[in-house]
Amino acid sequence: EEFYSGRTNFITFQIEKLKTTLSLESTYPGNTANAKSNRRLQQMFVACESTSGEVVGFAEVDARPLGGNSDDNRINRSYMYNLAVDKKWKRKGIATELIRACEEFVTEMHELCAENRLYLRVRSCNDAAISLYKSLGYDEVDPASISLTKEDINSNSLEEGELVLLAKDLPIDAECEVECEVE
Numbered sequence: 684e685e686f687y688s689g690r691t692n693f694i695t696f697q698i699e700k701l702k703t704t705l706s707l708e709s710t711y712p713g714n715t716a717n718a719k720s721n722r723r724l725q726q727m728f729v730a731c732e733s734t735s736g737e738v739v740g741f742a743e744v745d746a747r748p749l750g751g752n753s754d755d756n757r758i759n760r761s762y763m764y765n766l767a768v769d770k771k772w773k774r775k776g777i778a779t780e781l782i783r784a785c786e787e788f789v790t791e792m793h794e795l796c797a798e799n800r801l802y803l804r805v806r807s808c809n810d811a812a813i814s815l816y817k818s819l820g821y822d823e824v825d826p827a828s829i830s831l832t833k834e835d836i837n838s839n840s841l842e843e844g845e846l847v848l849l850a851k852d853l854p855i856d857a858e859c860e861v862e863c864e865v866e
Contacts, residue, residue, distance in 0.1 A: 724759065724792070728784045730768070730777050740768040742781040744788050744801070760829065761789040763803040782819060790853050799853045802829075804836055804846040813849075821849040 730740035746761040763785045768777045789801050803821070805812050826836050826848050837846050 726785075726788045728781050728788075730772075730781055732772075738769075739772040740766075740777040740781050742766040742785055744785040746789070746792065760798065761801045763801055766803075778815060779819065782816075786851070786853055790855070799855050800850050801853060802848060802850045804840075804848055806842070806844040807847045808844045813847075816849050816851075819851065821851045824848045824850045 724746040726744050728742045728744075729738055731737060732739050742763060743765045744761060744763045746759045763782065766778060766781060768781075786801055790799065802824070803816070805816065807813075826832055831848070833845075836848050840846060
């Protein structure tokens with residue numbers, strides 16, 4: 684609740700909380716409504732305090748086609764979202780480690796995606812997050828370069844402020860490069 688309480692009003696807080704809950708439920712292991720083919724394309728990472736087990740950070744990465752559709756014409760692209768760190772634990776490297784875990788996941792399952800690149804959306808006014816992402820090699824991307832519009836990038840967001848699209852090209856290991864060249 685703390686992740687949304689300071690940035691939303693009473694109504695949007697409830698909606699954001701519901702959206703997050705539904706997102707988590709849809710990908711939770713054992714959910715029979717979730718197709719097995721999508722299981723490899725989505726991952727959640729949770730950072731916990733080592734002694735108490737208290738959750739201090741969270742991130743998700745998803746390479747399913749936008750909208751969760753299984754339409755063969757849709758392209759799988761990896762997106763990181765829902766990155767959050769408890770304010771008591773900020774500036775301790777937790778966000779960086781969660782981002783790196785997402786990047787590693789994408790690198791390991793890159794053969795299922797159109798490209799070995801990780802995308803994310805961030806508020807244009809969130810200078811601290813943008814600075815972190817840029818320090819880790821992310822650059823702003825024109826949504827049109829991947830057949831999206833600014834409206835697509837800002838859809839389903841209830842918070843105020845424009846979102847920008849950032850991306851980072853991830854390395855491909857040498858073994859994979861050889862396999863890709865042979866094919």
